[in-house]
């Protein structure tokens with residue numbers, strides 16, 4: 001018998017995040033906010049970041065617990081450096097900053113838009129991870145947020161596949177190079193967050209209804225679905241180098 005077998009049900013229900021320091025980059029909305037909410041409810045001390053102070057203030061009010069905020073632009077290296085210069089030790093870092101550019105039919109894809117897509121999502125995640133390294137606990141974790149477009153083969157998503165696929169490709173080598181720090185990613189399918197506010201409401205609903213009808217679980221995702229996946233990866237000390245799909249099965253091959 002190993003000592004693990006002495007774990008009781010009571011021990012197993014103890015908070016996995018009590019007293020842990022968590023930073024959620026892009027935590028004032030959608031997936032990031034749901035993740036900050038879950039960690040805060042689990043006893044962590046959380047800092048959320050974003051560009052809009054108003055959005056940060058409102059999110060801190062909704063999240064509650066021991067939550068603070070820091071306004072910064074994740075596309076600005078000076079902002080990133082300043083944040084980590086002033087930061088204390090970090091146990092779990094989640095990078096949920098969103099970008100939107102880079103999609104569309106390849107034949108007419110404006111390559112400046114594709115470059116903007118990398119600037120809005122790939123480079124912020126890479127810059128944040130590198131700048132955070134001196135602050136991250138040895139037994140801590142980093143969770144990147146990619147997207148199912150990385151491997152979905154949908155027409156019109158080659159640019160998004162490049163941006164998110166590049167991030168996903170970095171996860172296994174970073175997990176070995178930066179060990180014992182753990183590096184994982186969650187790859188969401190379509191999730192109903194404010195990211196979709198850019199699409200007119202009627203068109204958005206029709207899109208969600210169509211996706212729900214063809215999805216194995218019969219619905220699009222909620223930010224809380226992805227937050228649970230992020231929390232699970234961050235708090236399980238035996239998982240690293242993993243890209244976890246959180247798509248409701250929408251990315252499964254059907255053989256068609």
Ligand SMILES: NC(=O)c1ccc[n+]([C@@H]2O[C@H](COP(=O)([O-])OP(=O)(O)OC[C@H]3O[C@@H](n4cnc5c(N)ncnc54)[C@H](OP(=O)(O)O)[C@@H]3O)[C@@H](O)[C@H]2O)c1
Nearest residue numbers: 026028029030031050051052073074098147190191193195
């Ligand atoms: N929603 C989906 O269907 C879906 C699907 C697959 C992957 N994802 C990925 O999931 C992640 C989170 O997306 P979401 O749907 O939760 O988006 P969201 O609701 O738009 O939230 C994005 C968060 O990032 C912050 N942010 C955006 N640009 C930033 C910048 N340059 N610097 C600092 N903060 C910035 C936003 O605050 P400010 O605007 O105030 O800066 C906000 O807090 C993204 O990486 C996205 O690509 C989403």
